[in-house]
Amino acid sequence: MRALLAAAGICLAFQCAHAQQVAVAQPDATAPSPVWSVMATGFWNMPRHEGSYGSGIFAADHGSLHLEARVNYEAIHAQSAFIGWSFSGGETVQYKVTPIVGFVAGSTHGPIVGAEASLAISKFDYYIEAEYLPGTGSTTPYTYAWSELGYRPLPWLRLGFVAQRTRIYGGNREFQRGGLLQLTFGKVTGSIYWFNPASHDQVVIAAVSLAF
Template structure:
């Protein structure tokens, strides 16, 4: 009887100690993923075709995780605006890649639906970027394939230079493709660029651009 009483008292004392212990943390309380922030970039381009007047174009991009939103002005045609939505895929370590299929529309001086792709590939100090789209316009105007591609080399972190090719009907005369070179200088989140297409010809095009990311 005495042994049973002592066993019961021990069980009660253990129960009282456990009752005073703080409750365990809620499951996954510390495992909540951090919210993915929005990132933004805006770039203005001062276009200087030799055979026509200068004009300003611009691109604004907003991204959150894989979601890609983009707006352009004076890109497909002068006095036009366009907007896109896309979804990005990226990966790699030694060879890094990113691909963003986009779908959008243009309005203003031309109207239509646009499907395209923006993609980049980087290996050490070399990189390649392409921006391609097909415009299916409303009305009698024929469809057109636009493209802009860069092959870049970064000898030092803040300097990038290389070759550039574009296909556009906004200027360039009878040239289907325009080729040239470029260099870029980046200071923190600001990048200044100079592009020179068709050097030495009567259809030269110089472009100055200034971009900021935030």
């Protein structure tokens, strides 16, 4: 889901299975079930020579179950919804991979398959999300992607590089590159993405994420 998972940090769980165990412990009936974690992110997109517009991503996780909804992501006036299942692990090197399937409706429509993945090593992290929209009717096939490479010198500060492949801005430039700056205070993260700096096709995106 765009940067919303990376913006609040990468939270991964790791459990070690003991093959030598001869007895299987019975589950504790009093143990609490996994709680929901929710992330809502609003984006204000500012292409240099196009009209500005808002977009949003809402994600909810319950254990390995992942649910997500997006507005104005694949296209303006388009809405999409996804369901996925997460796989995570690692200690020194932490990873998380979430295959997703879904559907987009509105100005662009059709089924979607994709994946989201993150990797963290010490203060460095990498995040990528990609989705493939098959051609249906007047809609041509397309692969959307968003990726970030970040460094966190302080717990509340994240700097790095960002890239995306999208056709939402129109024009001939589908692949965008740039830098990112994120500030996190408690459950709120503010982000600035600057694509194609100083070029005719530059795009600035401001985002605010709330985790709860």
